[in-house]
Amino acid sequence: MKIINLGASLSIFLFLFCIGTHNCHGQFLKKLGQRAENAAEEAVLRKSEQKVTRETEKAMDTILDGNKGTKQQKKSKSQETQNDANASVEGDDGQTPQKSESNTNVLKQSEFGVYSNFTFIPGNKLLFYDDFTADALGDFPANWETGGSGEVVNTNVSESKWLSLIRRSGYMPSMEDKLPENYTIEFDLSNNGYGSGKPISKIHFAFLTKKAYSMDAGGTLAEIEILLSPNGFNVRSVSNFGGEVDVKIGNEIDREIPEYLNNTVHISIAVNKKRLRMWVNEEKMVDSPNLIQANIGKYFIIQAMDVLPEKGHFVGISNFKIAESTEDLRSLLLKNGKFSTTGIYFDTAASTVKKESYGILLDIANMLRDNKDINLQIIGHTDNQGEENYNQTLSESRAAAVKQILIEEFEIDEARLQFMGKGETEAVDDNTTEKGRANNRRVEFIKIN
Structure with missing residues (x-):
């Protein structure tokens, strides 16, 4: 089974940092002991919870609080x-x-x-969906195409399966038809292994005029570039280029969010004729009214650039969805x-x-x-x-x-x-x-x- 350990690099960093002083070393060992005790307690709790779940399988008494992950005790007014x-x-x-x-x-x-403030509305006609549940770990997913390589993996921080993006590969969902005039794209994007002394990576969301597995072969296109660097997760730029573009767009966004580095975010994209908008979690990062010109946007790929597993990098996507807005x-x-x-x-x-x-x-x-x-x-x-x-x-x-x-x-x-x-x-x-x-x-x- 392929499992990506997203906590390994952080644990090594903490160990090297603390080893310099006896006091810090003692604190580190104490925390390890506390973690062991907590793990034992959690194991007992999990067994108890599983027993309760089996006994109450046919009834759901509560709706979990979506923000804190705990049960609300306050009775609703209604x-x-x-x-x-x-x-x-x-x-x-x-x-x-x-x-x-x-x-x-x-x-x-x-x-x-x-x-x-999140105003994204997903399309109402589902065209494509993949959460990789049907794909074997270690295989390239059946519903995707690439000119490079990649594989389905698990991580130690999520129950989801992920398509691991590597090196300089482009990834395209397999669809019989071209994308319509109005549509939305959503997916979870996870990254890990970035920080001080680590090489940077780029991720491109590219909208092409023709089917291709890389931006260079996609004809006239539009793209959004994301930079993963020691400084943070950076929505760097939005642009279009190629012979069919009437109005060339090239905007530097440079929206850097350190807390999204080595983390998972939700990407939401809406294409409405020429207009393209993109949200990262709740924040709208891109709103370009004339980005999608000519026949741009008939195909969509995610292009990885310099995502290097041997350097500790991990970039993955999951819960990928395309829907037409009617x-x-x-x-x-x-x-x-x-x-x-x-x-x-x-x-x-x-x-x-x-x-x-x-x-x-x-x-x-x-x-x-x-x-x-x-x-x-x-x-x-x-x-x-x-x-x-x-x-x-x-x-x-x-x-x-x-x-x-x-x-x-x-x-x-x-x-x-x-x-x-x-x-x-x-x-x-x-x-x-x-x-x-x-x-x-x-x-x-x-x-x-």
């Missing part, structure tokens, strides 16, 4: 009337769905904090009476709503504020991974979490919202593929009277 709201929700067969404990114990989500939510709701989104994200096997969901939730809240006559039923759906009863409970908990956030974060009247879960029973795509399962993990909104 909890007392939750059962009455659910009693009026009927399923497709006209029967009132059974209530689970998760429906009656909805706890307040944490505030979104700095993400309150009609806005209000238009879909008025035309079809419903819409669904795969852009509300939850922790794995949990109902904690991730902060990256803020943009789509804000859009839904604004639509409700602007249309006082619209009430919504929120329906959670899952893929078929896991037991059917568990998925049913999970879908209910996730729908309840979305409702609670709309009430408490965005001050939507509780009387306008109902929720239910349908588990894995209404799949809209093939559960045998990663893209299909991602399509089935969705939240649906239906207009009700």
Whole structure:
């Protein structure tokens, strides 16, 4: 099994720093002893938690706090009337769905904090998704193409699988069709092994006019350059070039964030005709209204430059998603009476709503504020991974979490919202593929009277 130890370089640094003095050396050994004690305690706790999980598999009593990772103890304002709201929700067969404990114990989500300025809205038609779960460790992923090399790995700080980017390779998702005029791209980007005395690396997000595995062969293109150096994670520049460009763009951004070095960030990119915007976590780093010209943007690659594993470098991507942006939510709701989104994200096997969901939730809240006559039923759906009863409970908990956030974060009247879960029973795509399962993990909104 291929495991990247992201803590190794930090441990070596601490050891060399502390070895110079007897006092520091003693502190270092003391910390090691404390870590050993903590590890033993955590092992006992994990066994206890696993036992409890098995015994309560069919009920989810709490929604975890998304900011602190702990259970909220404060009862929500709407909890007392939750059962009455659910009693009026009927399923497709006209029967009132059974209530689970998760429906009656909805706890307040944490505030979104700095993400309150995050306005990214993911596309509503999924075109590509890959979290590498179907790929063997050590192999190059089946749904990607490259002219260089790379492999799927695990790390010691994440349960996700990652595509490890190395040397001077370009990586392109395998898609039958060219990218549309309006689309979004999202993925997690992890880096480690950078610092004092280490060589720098560059990562390019490139938008090409023709299919190629490197920027040099991609024809007219646009690119965003990220520099990984001892000073930090630096969104360095945005530019376009080539014979088909009418207006040449070349902007130095030089936005350096030290805390993103040797860390994991979430990248969100929105292309709307000529305009390109990019967020790193909650902060919008790029907003270029004329970057995508001619036929730029029909293909997307991630180009690694001087990512050197032998020097301790690690750069990886995971949870990669491309979606087309079609009609806005209000238009879909008025035309079809419903819409669904795969852009509300939850922790794995949990109902904690991730902060990256803020943009789509804000859009839904604004639509409700602007249309006082619209009430919504929120329906959670899952893929078929896991037991059917568990998925049913999970879908209910996730729908309840979305409702609670709309009430408490965005001050939507509780009387306008109902929720239910349908588990894995209404799949809209093939559960045998990663893209299909991602399509089935969705939240649906239906207009009700």
